[in-house]
Amino acid sequence: MDAARPALIRETFPVGPLQCNCTIIGDPVSKKAIVVDPGGNPETIMARLDKHGLKVVSIIHTHAHLDHFLAAGKMKELTGATLHLHQDDQFLWDGLEMQCQMFGVPYTPVPAPDRWLQDDEELACGCGVALHTPGHTPGSMSFWFADAKLLIAGDTLFRRGIGRTDLWGGDYPTIERSIRQRLYTLDEEATVITGHGPETRLGDEMRENPFVRA
Known part of the structure; x- marks a missing residue:
């Protein structure tokens, strides 16, 4: 990593009814940011962005289970940022209302994703890449920031655990x-x-x- 370049701004905090970890990644030079998995509490996410002086350019999702994108629509409305998801999870995104009913969570409509994430795609701000890591869902993604030695794994990998595979499209060998x-x-x-x-x-x-x- 270039010693002259300041470190990425990074803050992770739990949001929403199922306490999904939402992460802000910001470029300290351009002050552009990405938000990963806005699972609720859009006011909290906006306050954290304001604290760092960051402007969101893209909202990216590790997968399309309800607890990872309940605030996506509101965040897009507030910031104008684009929504990103892997296309293999479109069926889950389209079924948000059904997911919310199953888990007893109030349903808030979200717009369609603006762009489909691709494997090995460079993320906004040029600070990381998207990795297609299916199994928890068909379109599960992880995000790798090599210079920062930082991996956002979503529900693929946990501390001494892995993501469940008994929900829609889950597959253990995958x-x-x-x-x-x-x-x-x-x-x-x-x-x-x-x-x-x-x-x-x-x-x-x-x-x-x-x-x-x-």
């Missing part, structure tokens, strides 16, 4: 392959931001995760 082949090949020193709960270190999961080890 999530195992995604973790082994895409995530466990990254820097062992990386900090992993999970979809819920505490952060972890990638090398610790490679050695100690009871479900998938390197």
Whole structure:
């Protein structure tokens, strides 16, 4: 990493009824930012952005379960940012009302995604790449920020756990392959931001995760 370039601005905090981890990633030079998984509490997310002096240019989703995008529509309305998702999760995005009914969560309509995320696509701000890591859902994505040694894994990888595969489109062999082949090949020193709960270190999961080890 270029020593002259200041570190990315990063803040992660739980939002929404299911306490999904929402992450703000900001470029300290341009002050442009991406928001990952706005699962609720849009006022809180906006306040954190304002605190850092950041402007959102894109709202990206690790997957399309309701708890990861309940505030997406409001965030787009407030910021004008574009919504991004992998196309294989479109059926979940289209079924948000059904998901909310199943989990007893109030339904708030969201607009269609503006762009489909692609595997190995460079993210806005030029600070990271999208990795297609299916298994929890068909379109599950992780986001890798190599210079910062930071991995946003969504519900694919947790601290000593992995994402459940018993919901719509989930598949255990697929999530195992995604973790082994895409995530466990990254820097062992990386900090992993999970979809819920505490952060972890990638090398610790490679050695100690009871479900998938390197």
